[in-house]
Amino acid sequence: MKLVPQKSHFKAYHQNQMILFPPSLSDFISSEHPVRTISSIIDGVQIDRILEKYSYTGAKAYHPKMMLKLLVYSYLCNVYSSRKIEQAASENVHFMWLSGMQKPDHNTIARFRSSRLKGVLKEVFSQVVLLLVDSGHIDLQTIYVDGTKIEANANKFSFVWGKAIQKNIQRMKDRLGELWDYTEQVAKSDLANVSKPDLSDVDPEKIEQTIETINEALRDKKVDAKKRRQLNYAKKNYADNLRKNEQKLKILEERNSYSKTDPDATFMRMKDDYMQNGQLKPGYNLQFSTQNQFIVNYSNHNNPTDTKTFIPHMKEVQQLYPDKLNSVCADSGYGSEENYEFLEAEGLTSFVKYNYFHKEQKKGAKTYCEFHPNNLFYDSKQDIYYCPMGQVMNLKKIKKEKSQAGHFKTIHVYQAQNCNGCPLRGMCHKAKGNRTIQINHRLNELRSKAREHLTSEEGLKHRSQRPVDVEAAFGNLKHNKGFKRFLLRGKEKVEIEMGLLALAINLKKMNSRKVA
Incomplete structure (x- = not known):
């Protein structure tokens, strides 16, 4: 039996079809797409401080607004690698439209992100926040503050501990003191006119001078072999080791630890511990201020406790938006005497909890x-x-x-x-x-005022709003954007990376609420 072929029931497909009038890239992008919001907003911001970093001699550079648009949109799309941004600029219609078909390579993108945006991105970010105020999305009257830990791009085994450095320095002092006491026993006559040096506060020069004095006194004496080895080791290493330790203490400043691969990162305990063993990892303490789930300020700190980050973060908010802020809401991690006094001095209403606030509210309970x-x-x-x-x-x-x-x-x-x-x-x-x-008594007085604010009708409203406001921003960052570890190293570069993320989150939210 001969089979009769049936007629095909498919749409016409001509891969090499010629087009008389080539379409514009804009025709492939819907009017509600967030890439259009990013382009229009960045076109309207002032970038004078970025322009100051360019030279007007030599080869022409890519326009900084185009580069900024590429970076913000790539962070919105969860694309953080400069090589992947380079690839998207050649393949993705949205990136191609933003760049005007220009194709900056990954080195140019990385250099713009790390160098051109250093110290100036926060100004661009604040302009966008003020545009959100003008458009009615936020009013900056009350902000919600909280923090989270983000892992640094650093080796978790490259730690330097402050206590270990202090122990090493003290061990050198003790060994040097023991050598001096031994020298006084063996060559007392040679040290008759020399007083014992004060080893409580030593420097490399004093160590070298002390060791040289001991060495001269023991030169022609019969010395115990163990003491001779200790002296030779001290002569070769103590001064250099002290210089290295002093340099490490300078990097540490007031911290307890840092990473050798990213000296600005501090070892902290992370809630999102993929190892499930509670070990310390190098990271940064990220602070967010939000309103209506929009990020109004961000700051990275290498201090693991939120208490010490509050005042620097709030000073930055006041500097960015003077005469805008009226009140602040935060959880019990910020309820210290110093922070309460700062808010009182600045005339800001405090809706900041203290550590046992919730226990006080349960007077009849076992707590x-x-x-x-x-x-x-x-x-x-x-x-x-x-x-x-x-x-x-x-x-x-x-x-x-x-x-x-x-x-x-x-x-x-x-x-x-x-x-x-x-x-x-x-x-x-x-x-x-x-x-x-x-x-x-001063802290009790400040807590009493905070309790009065927290238990008021306005305080109850802010306490219920805080978790759904600032925590949502962290959830968006870590889970929706999958950002749990920085790609760049150093506090300044980490600040840039977080600024791009904050811009992307705000602009995407602005676009979605505009469309709605």
């Missing part, structure tokens, strides 16, 4: 403790406390303490008169002698 110093009755006129048994606790002394951030606080110490035989002693305290409490 509430009537023996806690802040829950004891205080007579401000007589400046005395009363313990749960009604015994007077008199002021014993007033002392000053310096916090890790360098802030001085005043501590009042109160002590009970007689705790012997008290039936509540086991629950009240377990220390020997009478109970002693330490009270920071």
